[in-house]
Structures are given as structure tokens and as C-alpha cells.
Amino acid sequence: MTCPDQPGVVADLSARLLSFGCNILESNQFFQPAADSNREDGLGSFFMRVVLATPEGLDFATLQSSIDEFATKFDANISLQPADKQVSTILMVSKFDHCLQDILYRVQKGTLPLDIKAVVSNHADARNTVERLGIPFYLWPVTKDNKKEQEAKMDELIERTDAELVVLARYMQILSDDLSSKHFGKIINIHHSFLPAFKGAKPYHRAWERGVKLIGATAHYVTPDLDEGPIIEQDTERVNHAYNPDELVSRGRDIEARVLSRALRLHAEGRVFIDGHRTVVFSK
Incomplete structure (x- = not known):
């Protein structure tokens, strides 16, 4: 996930994942200050990669819908895919x-x-x-x-x-x-x-x-x-x-x-x- 740097990004995403019973196994984050960012809006950039353990029987369509809501709220580019994808x-x-x-x-x-x-x-x-x-x-x-x-x-x-x-x-x-x-x-x-x-x-x-x-x-x-x-x-x-x-x-x-x-x-x-x-x- 990448988006303009702003308060609440990690908290919101973590809360959504928790509500679906997901467990965060790995989380990497990086903040790019506005002075070094390639964004045209003059804001800093925030990058994040999260590895999840999902509960059995998880409704992935509903999870994806919640992730899409997150993306709209924070103007984020985000993707969700199986960790073992080829x-x-x-x-x-x-x-x-x-x-x-x-x-x-x-x-x-x-x-x-x-x-x-x-x-x-x-x-x-x-x-x-x-x-x-x-x-x-x-x-x-x-x-x-x-x-x-x-x-x-x-x-x-x-x-x-x-x-x-x-x-x-x-x-x-x-x-x-x-x-x-x-x-x-x-x-x-x-x-x-x-x-x-x-x-x-x-x-x-x-x-x-x-x-x-x-x-x-x-x-x-x-x-x-x-x-x-x-x-x-x-x-x-x-x-x-x-x-x-x-x-x-x-x-x-x-x-x-x-x-x-x-x-x-x-x-x-x-x-x-x-x-x-x-x-x-x-x-x-």
C-alpha cells in the first residue's frame, strides 16, 4: 500500500484487519518526506507492506470491500493477494x-x-x-x-x-x-x-x-x-x-x-x- 502521508493510516488499516480476525505477522513501513517525495500534490509519501494470517472461513469479498473503502478514504493504492501466489x-x-x-x-x-x-x-x-x-x-x-x-x-x-x-x-x-x-x-x-x-x-x-x-x-x-x-x-x-x-x-x-x-x-x-x-x- 502507498498513499499520501497523513495521520491515522496505520490505525485505520489495522483496525479493519482486526475486525476480520486477521493477525499481522509482518509489517514494513517507510515515510518519504515531502521534500523528497515524487508526489505532485506536495505531500510526503507513505509505503506499507503487511503479511497477514487470516482466519478459516474468512469472507475475502467482504474484506476486499473494506480495503477498497480504506483506499478511497486515504487516497491509497493498495493490493491484496495470497502470500504464496506464483x-x-x-x-x-x-x-x-x-x-x-x-x-x-x-x-x-x-x-x-x-x-x-x-x-x-x-x-x-x-x-x-x-x-x-x-x-x-x-x-x-x-x-x-x-x-x-x-x-x-x-x-x-x-x-x-x-x-x-x-x-x-x-x-x-x-x-x-x-x-x-x-x-x-x-x-x-x-x-x-x-x-x-x-x-x-x-x-x-x-x-x-x-x-x-x-x-x-x-x-x-x-x-x-x-x-x-x-x-x-x-x-x-x-x-x-x-x-x-x-x-x-x-x-x-x-x-x-x-x-x-x-x-x-x-x-x-x-x-x-x-x-x-x-x-x-x-x-x-
Whole structure:
């Protein structure tokens, strides 16, 4: 839940939940002062995430109605969903499949709450990996002449599968401004944290040539501004002169995979709030 900061928000919501016999198991809150808030009304922002234990036989429709009344009263954006919900997801990948493999493994082991509806790629490399798991695989090569057509297919697939999340798991194509804007908040990308210093091909090799001492990765929401969307998760690792370019690539792929998976878990569990160009993340 997020709303303009004002007295009585927590008290009102807690009282409503108590009236339905709900028990609060976890509560995270954050206040953003007006001076730092992205709100256009000049007020501060309040963010809150609550985990509930609900009594057996609870009338969820009535609870939702009360939550809707709360939202109207406090001008709040609020959602209510099962804590064990699996988020319907489409994965997009090109040739490098380390992030894809990591996601699929975690989903199989039950540590990443995603329901993979399909995998889309502009290369055939991952087809066997995906199809042996019974997941639909779509091979849609992209050129400057057919990009609009292929993105239309992607848009239709999102609608047809009711996908709530699209993951660019090292998908090496730039999405159009239209597609990025239409699905803002539900497309997550991973990239190495050398940007903008090492844009383009072979960033780890170029970083080695410059003698970098830290490598890392950033997971963020996709916007029309390339690789500048709200950041969800980041991590770094120290390296030194003894690492050759291939070792940097290998270390970098490990970081990319784990940062992306952490970001996906945070998003799927409803722990990420988009606040303008920034995010509020209630980590465990």
C-alpha cells in the first residue's frame, strides 16, 4: 500500500484487519518526506507492506470491500493477494542462458514464486532446455525490418497468457518505447553495472583493459530510457589484476544470475514499490 502521508493510516488499516480476525505477522513501513517525495500534490509519501494470517472461513469479498473503502478514504493504492501466489511470467533470452538456467532451476526447486508461461528468444540456443520442461518456446528473430511485427507478437502473447511479469534474462534486443511504456512496472532487465562506462560489445574485456577493481550487476524496471529504469537490486564483487577477461566474464555471469533472481523474488513477493525514478524495497 502507498498513499499520501497523513495521520491515522496505520490505525485505520489495522483496525479493519482486526475486525476480520486477521493477525499481522509482518509489517514494513517507510515515510518519504515531502521534500523528497515524487508526489505532485506536495505531500510526503507513505509505503506499507503487511503479511497477514487470516482466519478459516474468512469472507475475502467482504474484506476486499473494506480495503477498497480504506483506499478511497486515504487516497491509497493498495493490493491484496495470497502470500504464496506464483506470478505468471514470460522469460526473454538471447544466446547467453546463464540467467535463464538459474531462474528455471529456482522455479523447479520452489524458491522463486514464478509460473513460467513461455520463453521467447531471437535465437534457437535455449529451445531444448526450455521445451524439455514442457514450457512453450517461441523463436522470433529480430531485424530492423521486422522488429515492430515481432513486438506485436510479444504484446499479444502477454495478453493471451495474462502474464504479469516479463523478464529480460540477457535478452540482447532493445525494446521499443511503446512496448516499454505500455508495460511499465512489469518488465525487469539485468545488465552489468559498468554502464555507462562500458556500453557496447564485450564490456568485461573492455573493463579488464581499464583495470577495474569491482564488477557487478543491476536489475531494474525497463523504461524508454535505456538501462535507466528504477533499480530493484544490485551487487558487486571485488576483482584484481590476476583475473583475465574470461574470468571476469564468468564472475560477472554469476553476479548477474543471482542479482536477477533476487530482484524477481522481491518483485513477486510484492516487496518493491516504484516511486518515480526510484524504488522502495522491503527486503527480508
